[in-house]
Amino acid sequence: MRHRLPPLNTLRVFEAIYRRGSIRQAADELCLTPQAVSQQLKLLESSLGQELFERNIRSLTPTPAAHLLYEPVKQGFDSLAKGVLAVTDKDARRTLVLHVSPYFATQYLIRNLGHFKAEFPDIDVRMLVGVEMPDLQQQGIDAAIHWGYGGIPLLSETPLVEDLKVLVAAPSLLARLPVNMPEDLLKHSLVLPLAENTLWQDTLELLGLRQTNQQPALQLHTHDAMLEAMLAGLGIGHISYLDALAHIQAGSLVAPFGVDLLKQLPLEKSPRFFLYYRPDRKNYPVLKRFSEWLQSDVCRPEVIGFESRCRVEPERVSDLDARAA
Incomplete structure (x- = not known):
């Protein structure tokens, strides 16, 4: 039986607005105008017969209906992404796309990356270097090594080393x-x-x-x-x-x-470098290999120059409801 669904593009727009908390930011992510995003949201609300956001001058507040809708929509798009990944070229599945903080890249990673390439010659590493944390999903990035204190919303994290x-x-x-x-x-x-x-x-x-x-x-x-x-x-x-x-x-x-x-x-209170990734990438084999190599071969006193107090902890995903509130 065919499912009666609202237009999928309206759901895509809703997911971006809910996650970003702003029509303008959602428009920037989707390469649309704010007016087009607003129109798509109104179309979805009309289709559902439900208001999804309370409009204020400076912000949008998700309604109870939006909270109920978001997770199934997110899971649906995540499942679609997995399906697309499953049928794409196998060579693409051996590619690891990283975004790395400049100091970690030049001081620790790049000078040791040859060891990783020697151990895993079939993995193609593509690296962007920058200070700002990117949108991993929007930019097609598998993981980011980022400086800070941890707790970036909606991302899993592994603490790597302190930046003493x-x-x-x-x-x-x-x-x-x-x-x-x-x-x-x-x-x-x-x-x-x-x-x-x-x-x-x-x-x-x-x-x-x-x-x-x-x-x-x-x-x-x-x-x-x-x-x-x-x-x-x-x-x-x-x-x-x-x-x-x-x-x-x-x-x-x-x-x-x-x-x-x-x-x-x-x-x-000590800033650290964290490996961040989307929860749906947790079991991506290439990322798991890289994470294990990073912790065993790079994040050690002989490389960083001191004994770091970081230990691998259970992955932490910041609370969705706290982000949405």
Whole structure:
């Protein structure tokens, strides 16, 4: 018996609006105009005889009907995607598409990727490098290695390694503004990452200080840019462990409170690199091989330069209802 369904494109639009929480963001993802997305949503609501979102000036709030509808629609599209994957060229199923944070890519992954290729010569690795977290499904990406504190909605995650930081400054800067005690840090300009983090606040708390809003800050997009800014004496800030050690040994940077200060942070306050993937990719054989190789061959002290506290934990998927609320 044929199922009486609303037009599938209206369901596709609904799924994107619900997941993104915005008509404009759904339109960007689907390469449609906001007007076209709104029309498709109205068509679906008319077909169902149900209002799916409460419209506010700045947001959309899913109705109880939308909550009931979303999961079956998502599962349906996931099943369609699996069916398409099952009948596509077998060579495509041996391809692994990754999006990798720049520091992890250059410092850890690329220089060791030859070992993976030697062990799995039949797997074609395609890698994009960037700071922002991509939309894995929309961009056809199997997994992402991303910097942060974890808990990205609707994605499973595996913690890989801590990004242990060292508080450093150029000798020329410290000659002008010495740091002899923790309070001296409050006199300095800061070099900070643009990515959301609490490293500076947590460092001050370790030293018994409270953050003020009076310190000027230079916020930069990448670790390499921050490193260059600190080498140029533009401020004091955090650099990843291996780079900090190399520049301290060369005399181009100084760690006024030692290289191990940030090891005192609890793990949940220490930024880490996570392997993120969609839950429906959990059993993708190529991804499982890569994840196992990554943890055994890359995420070890001989490569990262210190003993990471990260351990493989059961996968975590952020709560859908919390995202939708």
